[in-house]
Amino acid sequence: MDKKITMAINWAGACGGCDVAILDMEEMLFDIVDIADIVYWPVAMDFKRDDLIAMKNGSIDIVLFNGTVRTSEQEEDARILRDRCKVMIAFGACSAFGGIPGLANVSDREEIFRVSYEDTPSTVNPDGVRPQTSCHVNGDTITLPEFYDTVKTLDQVVDVDYYVPGCPPTSNTIAQAVGVIAAYAKGEDLPPRGASISSPKALCEECKRAATKTGQRIPEVIRPHEVVADPDRCFLEQGILCMGPFTAGGCGGNCINANMPCRGCYGPTSKLLDPGAEALSTFGSIVGKGGEDFQLRGQMKAPVNNIKDPIGSFYRFTFPSALVNRTVKEGKNK
Amino acid sequence: MAEPKIGVWICNCKGRISGSLDTAHLTQEAAKLPNVVFVKETDILCSQGEMENLRQEIGESGADRVLFAGCSPRTSLRFPEEFITATLQKTGVNRAMYEVANIREQCAWLHEPGPETTAKALDEIAMAHARLRLDRESLPDVLISDKALVIGGGPAGLAAAKDLAGVGKEVDIVEKGTYLGGRLCQISLLFQSENWAGKCVSMCVGPVQASGVVMNPLIGVHTQSRISHIEKEDGNFLATIQCAPKYVDEDKCTACGECARVCPEYALSSYDEGLFSRKAIDKDFVRAVPDVYNIMDSFCTKCGECEKICPTQAIDLSAKLSIIQDTYGAVFLGTGFDAATVHNRPELGYASPDVVTGMEFERLLEHGVKRPSDGETPEHIVFVLCAGSRATRDKEGQGVPHCSKTCCGITMKQAMRVAQGMMETEVTIIYYYDIRTYERTFESLYDTVQKMGIEFVKGNIDAITASEEGGLAVSLNQLDDQTESSGGEHVFEDGKLLLNADMIVLASAQLPQKDPDNLITQLQLRTDEAGFPIENQPRIFRPTESLVDRVYVIGAASGPKVVQQAVEQGHAAAMNVLPYFLKGKKEMGKFASRIDPDYCVSCRICETVCPHGAIKFTTEGMVCDPAFCQACGFCAAACPTHAASLVNFSDQQILDQVDVAFKGVKNGDPKILALLCYWCSYAAADMASINGLKALTNFRSIRIRCSSSVNTALIMEMFKQGVDGILVGGCPPQGCHHINGNYLTDKRTALMHNLMEQLGLSTTRLRFDYIGVSNYQLFVDTIADMDKKLRDLGPNPAGRDLNR
Structure with a gap:
């Protein structure tokens, strides 16, 4: 056996599900420790940030970075890890394209602080104290990381070599990622830099319901909670918004198999300019029963106007990586 | 791929462009653009002389693609894109390898003279240049079969078939019935456009029309046949025709009728609208073409009597159905109309045998008008116009919204024949709001019928029911303020009128024939x-052609019409397909989906949105057939x-294009992009300056x-x-x-x-x-408002x- 490679696993702005997903690999974990020494994994092993800082640049072979970059500390971690490692892997939907925490980009620091520290009914904060990046207590200075206005993806902060999508990545995807790690350990050929450990084609390609597609329009959009879906038919054919056609496959279709439409956690396929606006273009084209010549304008537009919450529906996991990746403010000089 | 070589020709339009902007500057700057091998300013590019020069300059400079800066490729009357494509053909440059910077209609003419206008023109040239660099040669020509498929052997289909065979092209006619001629044969007295009601009889013209087809060796006639499958393939139509078994040998049958005489089974055919029977082996009528006895499979018991009696041994009951598969370059859909469109309207009383449709009454006129229920001569016949039609006002959206336009005229003819031939029979015509006897013939019929003293009642049918006296009772709702019938015999009381009848003729709507083989879906x-089927838009450019390339919808299949008009459409459609058939190919345009x-x-979402049926589902994925693609881009x-x-x-x-579009817009001015549809909105932007309007310079348009x-x-x-702002312009509603x-x-x-x-x-x-094109003021106002x-x-x- 050649010398073992070294690995680090980091948790940034995320729910922790990615770490759990790694633990869920069960005996596959032994495959990893066979080939790699884990030199940094704060959530599971007794390493401190100082240990990381003390490491030499380039001394870690592979970093699995999960979570978004929301604070200055997470950004620092990302930069340190990038310096220390040879291969940086964005692990999970959050670090790859923003994930659920990325939906916070509909808001900003000011609003989040106001709601959290003042507006909620359970908050008692008569002095309006808010987190500060530094404050003086008894002559000492205490610091906190800065909370950014905008949630960022890992690649908006540092260069990323590979993406492992999913919320969280499925065991099958993690197994493929381990394959890449093993290939790296053995000095074998690697996928091209920037590759995603997912299918180059959209989920429909592997969806068992695809054969039921007939190429019909969607007269009315139905939200998943409004109906018990037919377990065999294509969701879109039933009028239920499914992100399958826009989302990279490779997940194994767990949601589809559980009779829930795809929500898009494997991120957009490679050719898409923007994950959500593309979906909007598609649904804008096929929602409504047709025969528009014989409808009033309002009647014609009603079915698309019934599509609720475009950001939440079409950018659920990808908002920070969208072309317009956060809410903006109109007005001169803002 | 080799680097593009771009030639640029900038036209100053003899001062009509250079009066407003600095063409010399444009020429100078255009030369600096990448891949430009030739630049020239010209006085008037569209002239004969300059066209000669263009050919020579392209040859000498080695340019493989050209950029014209000048007038609009859409609205110019001298240098439109059709002219450019034709010109390029002669120069050796591929017809797709050009772009036009519209520096006249949407620049020099639309803006005040000055540096901003020049700056916009320069941006327009840069935009055309950016697009031109990535242009690809047009797709190769697609070979088109010069054989036509006519579905439906009615008068329209026969007309198309005769024309195409007349220029030496093969045609297959697929007719579901037993004879050619369709409804023409069912209507004994035909309308003509002269001022005559009906002096021309179908027993004369029907066989003339049909024999010309049967006798032509280039035309394959398949009666009692259907299209079991049709799909588009490589620019053509691949069809499978299922032909009924040839029980009777055409060569041996002498149409003596012995077989029908001994046949023990009776059958109903569509020829008599199910009112009269024939034998299971029979001819529907004596003048039917082809002149062969035929067997209606669903009624025949294969008893063998006919086989035994046939003096020429023409009958073979063991014959099997046959399948023909062939490739066609065009499809003529002449499947006719369905007249029995009143089944689902209980108030019209069609369940009673004595209530018949106009088509059924045609057959009764032929056989002698008797009440179907008891064979008695009716004493009072009531005709009901708009039966189930024009269901938009009082009919609460039920029934057919359109006017079938022929029924008023037909009803006048039928009422006149009753009045002339059945002296003891009273006639009443119930009409809905108005009588629509259009064109040259029908109004005179209406006039004659009025003079004959036939009673007219204006009203809306409330119910047609069995009367207590054993006949039929018609209950009418009053319309408007008319309170009595034309002769005053019948009067509305409290908005209602009741009248009794022995027989009722419903002028039912013409709807498309039922489509059991799903041809509409398949095509x-x-x-x-x-x-x-909806015609290609705008209808004047490709009449009778559907939205699907080379599928022509003719006769009543495309809407209500009389026989003469159906025939005219058949001929028109044949003419439309001739260019393809004579060349044997379709030249591909610049744009196509891939x-x-x-x-x-x-x-399958592309298939869902494609309005031209160009995309099909295959096991290898979705495939767009460029010969059917009209490059609308819905799929993209x-x-x-x-x-x-x-x-x-x-x-x-x-x-x-967007990347280079706004270099000339001053800092602080909104950058407005107008994405204008190819035909309407882009032309509206051109028409603004043509009509003397001015607009702000800070918008750029992409066609x-x-x-x-x-x-x-x-x-x-x-x-x-x-x-900063994007305007998307589309055609006006329904355009x-x-x-x-x-x-x-x-x-x-x-x-x-x-x-x-x-x-x-x-x-x-x-x-x-x-x-729309005429909304140029709206365009200018919209840009100003957005700004x-x-x-x-x-x-x-x-x-x-x-x-x-």
């Missing part, structure tokens, strides 16, 4: 609400994986294939690139060349507005308008780096 035709199999996941805008794209109208080409050809993600990218591109864009814009509201991006920045609002708003906040 991917679009239909209107009544089910008639679906990349590496990204296609067969979600709707494709969830970007597998579908338009050749020579790629996303990259559009974005490259897009259809308002619906641009994916909203591309619009988002344009905002990201810093465009889209691709049926619903304007509506789809309207809908997508609504959805995009919902997203923009969530993003905090003002919806003022994206506007969709229905802008004002965008100035108030300030720069587009999405155009900045947003990662704070």
Whole structure:
């Protein structure tokens, strides 16, 4: 056996599900420790940030970075890890394209602080104290990381070599990622830099319901909670918004198999300019029963106007990586 | 790929362009653009002399693609794109390898003279240049079979078949019935356009029309046949025809009728609308063509009596059905109309045997009018006009919305024949609001009928029921303030009128014939609400052609009409297909959709939105047949994986144009991009200056294939690139060349507005308008309005780096 490679696993702005997903690999974990020494994994092993800082640049072979970059500390971690490692892997939907925490980009620091520290009914904060990046207590200075206005993806902060999508990545995807790690350990050929450990084609390609597609329009959009879906038919054919056609496959279709439409956690396929606006273009084209010549304008537009919450529906996991990746403010000089 | 070699010709239009902008400067700057090998300013490019020079200059400079800066390729009367394509053919440059910078109608003429106008012209040249660099040669010609498939052997189909065979082309006619001629044969007295009611009889003209077809060796006649499968393949139509077994040998049958005499089984055929019977082996009528006895399979018991009696041994009951498979270059859909459209209207009383449709009454007139229930001569016949039709006003949306236009005239003819031939029979005509006896013949019929003293009652049918005396009772609701019938015999009381009848004739609507073989779906035709296939838009350019290339809808299949008009349509359609048949190929235009199999996941959304039936589902993924593609770009805008794209109208080409579009716009001025549909809105922008209007200089336009050809993600990218406002212009309602591109864009814009509201991006920045060619004032006003609002708003906040 050649010398073992070294690995680090980091948790940034995320729910922790990615770490759990790694633990869920069960005996596959032994495959990893066979080939790699884990030199940094704060959530599971007794390493401190100082240990990381003390490491030499380039001394870690592979970093699995999960979570978004929301604070200055997470950004620092990302930069340190990038310096220390040879291969940086964005692990999970959050670090790859923003994930659920990325939906916070509909808001900003000011609003989040106001709601959290003042507006909620359970908050008692008569002095309006808010987190500060530094404050003086008894002559000492205490610091906190800065909370950014905008949630960022890992690649908006540092260069990323590979993406492992999913919320969280499925065991099958993690197994493929381990394959890449093993290939790296053995000095074998690697996928091209920037590759995603997912299918180059959209989920429909592997969806068992695809054969039921007939190429019909969607007269009315139905939200998943409004109906018990037919377990065999294509969701879109039933009028239920499914992100399958826009989302990279490779997940194994767990949601589809559980009779829930795809929500898009494997991120957009490679050719898409923007994950959500593309979906909007598609649904804008096929929602409504047709025969528009014989409808009033309002009647014609009603079915698309019934599509609720475009950001939440079409950018659920990808908002920070969208072309317009956060809410903006109109007005001169803002 | 070799580097492009671009030649640039800048026309100053003998001062009509150079009077407003600095063409010398343009020439100088154009020379600096990448890949430009030749630049020339010319006085008047469209002249004969300059065209000669152009050929020579292209040859000498080695340019493989050309950029013209001058008048609009859409509205110029001297140098439109048709002219450019034809010119390029002679120069050796591929017909797709050109772009035009419209520096006249949308620049020199539209703006005040000055440096800003020159700056805009320069941007326009840079935009055309950016697009031209990525242009690809047009697709190769597609071979088109010169054999035609005519579905339906009625008068329209026969006319088309005769014309095509007349120029030496093969035709297959597939007729579901037992004879050729269709409804023409059922109507004994035909209308003609002269001032005669009906002096021409179908027993005369029917066989003349049909024999010309049967006798022609180039025409294959298949009666009692159907299309079991038809699909598009490589620009043609691959059809499977299922022909009834040839029980009776055409060569041996002498039509002596011995077989029918001994046949023990009776059958009902569509010829007599099911009112009279024939034998299971029979001819529907004596003058039927082909002149062969035929067996109606569903009634024949194969008892063998006919086989035994036949003096020429023409009958073989063991014959099997046969299958023909062939490739056709055009399809003529002449499947006719369905007249029995009153079944689902209980108030019309059609369940009673003595209530018949107009078509059924035609057959009764032929056989002698007797009441179907008891064979007695009726004493009072009531004709009901608009029976189930024009269901928009008082009929609460039930029934057929359209007017079948022929029924008033036909009813006048039928009433007159009753009045002339049945002296003891009273006639009443119930009409709905008005009598529509259009054109040259019908009004005189109406006039005659009135003079004959036939009673007219205006009213809306409330119910037709069995009367207590054993006949029929008609209950009418009053319309308007007319209170009595024309002769005063019948009077409305409290808005109701009751009259008794022995027999009722319903002038039922003409609807498309039932489609048991799903031809509409198989051919991917679009239909209107009544089910008639929609014609290619605008209808005057490709009459009778459906939205699907080379599928012609003729005769009553395309809407109600009389025999003469059906025949005229058949001839017109044949003429339309001739260019393809004579050349044996279709020349491909500059644009066509292509679906990349590496990204296609067969979600079939492209097929759903394609208005021209050009995309089909295969086991290898979705495939667009370029010979059917009309390059509307719906597929590209709707494709969830970007597998579908338009050749020579790629996303990259559009974005490259946007990238260079606003170099000449002053800092602080809103950057407005107008994405204008190929035919209507772009022409409206041209027409503004042609009509002397002026507009602000800070907009740039891109002529897009259809308002619906641009994916909203591309619009988002344009905002990201810093465009301040985007106007998408589409055809006016009911004017889209691709049926619903304007509506789809309207809908997508609504959805995009919902997203923009969530993003905090003002919806003022994206506007969709229905802008027809004559709405040029609207175009100018819209640009001015957007400019004002965008100035108030300030720069587009999405155009900045947003990662704070």
